[in-house]
Amino acid sequence: MRPGVRSLFVVLTLGLAPACQGNRDQLLADLQSPRPEVRAQAVQSLAKQGNADDLVLFTRSAKDMASIVRGEAAEALGGSQDPRVVDLLGELLEDPDESVQGRAAMALSKIKNDKAKAYLTLQYSRRARNTRQIIVQALKSANVPGAMAEAVAAESKAIWERNLLTLHEGSLPERVGAAEELGKSGRPEAITRLLPLVRDSQVILAAAAVRGLGDAGDRRAVAAILPLLDENFPQLREASLTALSKLQDPSAVARLQAVALEKSAVSSLASDALISMPRGPETNAALCTISLEGTLAESLAAGRAMRAHGGCPLEPIAERLSRPAALDSGLQAVAGLGAAAQPLLSRVLPWLASADPHQRRLALEAVTAIGDASAAPAVQKLYEQETQALVPLRQDWVPAPLPLTYAPGFDPSAPQDEKDSRNTKTSQLFDRVRNLNAQRARETGRVQVQARVPSELYDEVEPQRLEPLAAVLRALGAVKAPGALELLKQYAGDSSVTLRSAALVGLARLGPEGVEVAKGGMFEAERELQKALAQALAEQGEAGQAALVSLLPQFSSEKLVLLDALNRFGAPASASPALQEVVRGGGAEAVLAASILGKLQAKDAVETLIKALEDPAGVARREVLLALGELGDSRAAEGVARDLYHDQPEIRAAAATALQRMGTSAQAEALDALKSDYYRRVREAASAALAKGGTAGEGAR
Missing domain, CATH: 1.25.10.10 (Leucine-rich Repeat Variant)
Structure with a gap:
């Protein structure tokens, strides 16, 4: 360094030193x-x-x-x-x-x-x-190297060792949890360790081992589970049926059929397991047998499951209809099969005039399920009989119309003692809250569900006594009897919730005009009425489903009733905007709304669903991911791929499944790492996504 430059450097250094020291202080x-x-x-x-x-x-x-x-x-x-x-x-x-x-x-x-x-x-x-x-x-x-793969492998190893240690050394409740978690791993070693436990003297542990084997997804466990169906412990039998339902092994069909027909507390689980199985000659035959031989609930469920698969052979059912001793089983089979059993209508109609109320009721349910207009005269005749029988039971106590407001001193919402300032203030406070809620509902276009005010007083008639007439009202709508629309409108305002519900369900089956009248019943306060009516509307196709969609924005609560019906029976394409609004609102309703959007292939909902993923606490995350996968829009791939790192296995599996359906090879490294995940369903989803992504990539090249 030259002398002049060196001198300048020394001067600058000495000058800056105090400033730096001051800055540090x-x-x-x-x-x-x-x-x-x-x-x-x-x-x-x-x-x-x-x-x-x-x-x-x-x-x-x-x-x-x-x-x-x-x-x-x-x-x-x-x-x-x-x-x-x-x-x-x-x-x-x-x-x-x-x-x-x-x-x-x-x-x-x-x-x-x-x-x-x-x-x-x-x-x-x-x-x-x-x-x-x-x-x-x-x-x-x-x-x-292989950063994520190493982290995932370490996590998998830690979870496995923890569950294995707990299974051997933990308390009984801890061992139960560990057995189920070991099964979810799907490892061959897990199956080896769980199989001996299915005969453990602790029934709760044996049941957990069976559930774990079901989650493991290895059909080799079926042979060890089937004998447990002969046990006397309901908890163990329930676990076995749940596991067999997941394993989907055709070799279990015969035993499941036997349990379904024994008419025990677990028969419904056996029927559900058969219904969930892939269709094949053996499974179809079992369901048809249950529709004839099972209890009413299992028979109806099995028959409905066979409607979409060609129905059941009608000859055995016809034979039952010709024998009074076997009539009940034949009628309930027809009720389950519905329109698929239409050729048997002529054999069913005579039983509407049976002297046995139970047989008459079953015949009416069968006619309602078939829904053929040719049965209208017989149903109308039955209506006349039922109404005449009820006339003496439903006499007015007070012929004049009842007042719709309370007389002074009888309003329960008013303070009991007007001189008591505390009661007055409390009443005023509640009034303000009610008025504010009503105003908020009006501003948002929502309608509050209101309890009905009775307009008539009748002698007390138990709902069971009104059920025969209620069944006739539903049938009048199903067969579209002449004059049914006006008649059912009258009953739609009946004081009995049993008759009111039946009339609204019947109206829902009478086309667009009946649907328009019936949908007003969704604002009833009775939950069971709402559920029955929502299902009836959704079953009617686009008109009824559109009515339910139109009601979604008006419901401040109870949206789940509407969404559940739409999820089960379908929704029109026009439902997308209303469903997106539900997704934006979050909560439990968003779970069903997202699922429906995926089924609808609502391409316009992609941005809304991507936005929903930004909420880390959203309860509908899994359904949103799967819906985005159904829509197959690659714009969502980046947001979906982030959930491959999620701490919950069901979310990781959903993200991998969504990427598979998108056919994208994005995040191939993360997917490859998840092939060593602890949980079987995550590994399988990641492997499937890599296979689909690779195929898509090769096709693109």
């Missing part, structure tokens, strides 16, 4: 500031100075009450690259604040030793989605 003072942002800025500025003596300051700041300070401290500690701070950063990786966790993970990546890597892989299984994703990035920054 200020930063040290700022570390004591009551304002968190000032303390955080001080930590950041000190870290930039790179003074090794400041490590103790950063250590102290890592314990700060403010997360913003702890985050800066984590980054400063990582920048020091001092191996002594690894344990402290490991603690910060468990910080309650997610942003601190992420900064601690990236800080650990700068300290490239085995201990830092061990902290990252250990905490991967304990953290939520965002931190898990940052941990993988940190491992990559630390030059760990």
Whole structure:
């Protein structure tokens, strides 16, 4: 360096030294500031100075009450690259604040030793989605090959060892949970360990082992589960039926049929298991047998399941209809099959005149299920008989119309003692709340469900006595009898909820005009009436489904009744805007709304569903992912792929399934890592997504 330049450098250095020292003193003072942002800025500025003596300051700041300070401290500690701070950063990786966790993970990546890597892989299984994703990035920054695969493998190993240890050494409740979790892994070793437990003396543990075998998805377990159906323990039998339903093995059909026909407490589970199985000659024959031989509930369920599969042979049913001793089974089979049994209508109609009320009722249910207009005269005749029988039972106590408002002193909402100021204030407060709720409902276009005010007083007639007439009212709508519309309108305002519900269901079956009248009944306060009517409307096709969709914005609550019916029976394409609004509202309703949007292939809902993924606490996350997969729009791939890092296995599986349906090879590395996930369903979904993505990529090339 030339002498003149050297002199200038010395002068500048001597001049800046006091300024730097003054700046550092200020930063040290700022570390004591009551304002968190000032303390955080001080930590950041000190870290930039790179003074090794400041490590103790950063250590102290890592314990700060403010997360913003702890985050800066984590980054400063990582920048020091001092191996002594690894344990402290490991603690910060468990910080309650997610942003601190992420900064601690990236800080650990700068300290490239085995201990830092061990902290990252250990905490991967304990953290939520965002931190898990940052941990993988940190491992990559630390030059760990196959970063995510290593983290997933470590998580899988830890879960397996924990469950295995608990199964052998835990308390009974802990062993039960461990048995089920081992089964969810789907590993061959899990099946080997669970099979001996199905005969354990502790029934609760044996049942857990059976449920675990069902989740494992290996049909080799069927041979060990089937004998358990002969046990006397209901809990064990229920677990066995649930497992067989998941395993879907045709070899179990005969035993499931036998249990369904024994008319026990678990018969319905056996029927459900058969209904869930893939259709084949053996399964169809079993369901047809249940429709003839089972209890009424199982018979109807089996018959309805066969409607979409060509129905059942009619000759055995016809033979039953010709024998009074076997009549009940024949009629309930017809009621289950519905229109598929229409050729048997002529054999059913004579039984509408049976002297036996039970046979008459079954025949009416069969006629209603068939829904043929030729049965209208017989149903009308039965209506006349039922109404005449009820006339003496439903006489008016008071012929004049009843008042619709309370007389002075009888209003239960008014204070009992007008002189009591506390009662007056309480009443006024409740009035204000009711008025505000009503005003809010009006402003949003919603209608509040109101309890009905009785307009007539009748002698007490038990609902069971009104059921025969209610069944006739439903039948009048089903067969579209002449004059049924006006008649059912009258009963739609009846004081009996039994008759009112039946009339509204009947109206729903009378085409657009009947649907328009019936949908008003959805604002009734009775929950069971709402459910029956919503199902009846949804069953009528587009007209009834459109009516339910039009009601969605008007319901401030009870949307689940509408959405459940639409989810079961379908929704029109025009439902997309209303369903998207439900998804935006979140809550339990969004689960069904997202599912319906996926079934509708509602392409216009992609942006709404992507937006819904931004809510980390959304309860409909799984259904939103699957819906995006159904829509197949590659714009959603990035948002969906983030959930491959989710801490819940069902969400990871849904994300992989969605990517598979999109046919995209995005996030192939993450999907490949999930092939070693602990949970079988995640591994299978990831493998399927890779296969589909690879095929799509080759096709594109």
